[in-house]
Amino acid sequence: MIHTTGLARRFHSGRQTVHAVRGVDIDVAPGEVVGLLGPNGAGKSTTLRMLTTLLAPTAGSATVAGYDIRTDPLAVRRRIGSIGQGNGSFDGLRTREELQAQGRFYGLDRHTARRRADELLQRLQLSGQADRDVAKLSGGQRRRLDVAMGLIHRPPLLFLDEPSAGLDPHSRSNLWEHVTGMRAEHGTTIVMTTHYLEEVDAAAQRVIIIDHGRIIAEGTPDQLKSKVSGDLVTVELADPGDRSAAATIAAGIPTAHEVAPGRDAVSFRVSHGDTVTPEIVRALDAAGIRLRGTQVQRPTLDDVFLSLTGRSLREDHG
Numbered sequence: 245m246i247h248t249t250g251l252a253r254r255f256h257s258g259r260q261t262v263h264a265v266r267g268v269d270i271d272v273a274p275g276e277v278v279g280l281l282g283p284n285g286a287g288k289s290t291t292l293r294m295l296t297t298l299l300a301p302t303a304g305s306a307t308v309a310g311y312d313i314r315t316d317p318l319a320v321r322r323r324i325g326s327i328g329q330g331n332g333s334f335d336g337l338r339t340r341e342e343l344q345a346q347g348r349f350y351g352l353d354r355h356t357a358r359r360r361a362d363e364l365l366q367r368l369q370l371s372g373q374a375d376r377d378v379a380k381l382s383g384g385q386r387r388r389l390d391v392a393m394g395l396i397h398r399p400p401l402l403f404l405d406e407p408s409a410g411l412d413p414h415s416r417s418n419l420w421e422h423v424t425g426m427r428a429e430h431g432t433t434i435v436m437t438t439h440y441l442e443e444v445d446a447a448a449q450r451v452i453i454i455d456h457g458r459i460i461a462e463g464t465p466d467q468l469k470s471k472v473s474g475d476l477v478t479v480e481l482a483d484p485g486d487r488s489a490a491a492t493i494a495a496g497i498p499t500a501h502e503v504a505p506g507r508d509a510v511s512f513r514v515s516h517g518d519t520v521t522p523e524i525v526r527a528l529d530a531a532g533i534r535l536r537g538t539q540v541q542r543p544t545l546d547d548v549f550l551s552l553t554g555r556s557l558r559e560d561h562g
């Protein structure tokens with residue numbers, strides 16, 4: 245669905261050259277949901293703007309939905325939906341009309357455009373605004389209309405650049421419900437960026453981590469997390485006096501590392517916490533050590549970024 249080779253973009257600002265994207269190779273298969281993750285200024289939006297034909301690359305090549313972004317940008321545009329940062333809607337129309345006009349623009353007949361517009365207005369909680377002037381919508385309502393505009397023609401490939409920005413939690417969850425529904429029903433391919441790591445984690449099958457205009461890692465969220473030092477397993481002891489004996493048993497587990505006895509618990513890292521937990525519970529039980537509980541904490545995508553770069557994504561995004 246997407247194939248890029250050495251895709252790059254630089255900008256000249258004053259005397260300086262900014263290498264926003266420094267040659268990325270991206271392959272996305274039909275039906276995949278891929279998240280682009282990286283700190284502010286990493287090059288995510290620039291990459292999406294090239295793939296959606298809004299910006300010409302300065303080097304490299306890309307085909308999107310079967311067409312070359314350089315030679316066939318119009319063919320690309322007809323096959324994609326794009327919900328970008330700061331998409332503007334046109335003023336002067338009412339909300340429903342605007343959405344229907346967008347559907348008609350993409351070749352839907354009047355009846356289908358109307359039906360889908362009403363469905364999206366309802367899903368994105370804009371039914372009450374259907375007959376209001378677009379110019380009179382609040383910021384959040386306009387944002388939801390932008391989202392609806394990107395979805396009306398049910399594109400086989402959807403780009404979402406920070407789709408949740410400016411949406412309240414309720415609208416955000418409606419948006420994701422609709423997007424995942426589209427994928428389940430129509431096999432929509434989705435490429436997204438979001439600052440909400442939990443959204444990438446929950447929705448993306450594959451994550452591409454970008455930093456300083458380059459891809460520094462990619463894989464499923466689980467693959468990426470398993471490259472980090474592993475899951476944190478904590479066993480809580482009924483008797484704090486058992487902690488050194490428990491720590492010795494934990495240290496004996498193959499692959500266990502960073503064994504840390506606490507006041508009334510012992511924690512350690514292993515690559516697969518869920519499989520190791522029953523093993524340590526059995527070993528502690530056999531040694532007569534009683535437990536109050538166990539916990540397995542999976543690393544987050546932020547831990548992954550931290551281990552790759554020494555910086556936290558959250559430092560940028562709050």
Ligand SMILES: Nc1ncnc2c1ncn2[C@@H]1O[C@H](COP(=O)(O)OP(=O)(O)OP(=O)(O)O)[C@@H](O)[C@H]1O
Nearest residue numbers: 255257262264282283284285286287288289290291
């Ligand atoms: N039109 C432009 N002129 C000059 N520099 C630009 C331009 N657009 C982007 N840049 C620079 O290119 C780099 C990458 O920007 P980009 O917007 O792609 O990052 P991003 O990963 O999407 O960040 P964010 O998460 O903040 O949206 C930044 O250093 C940015 O300042």
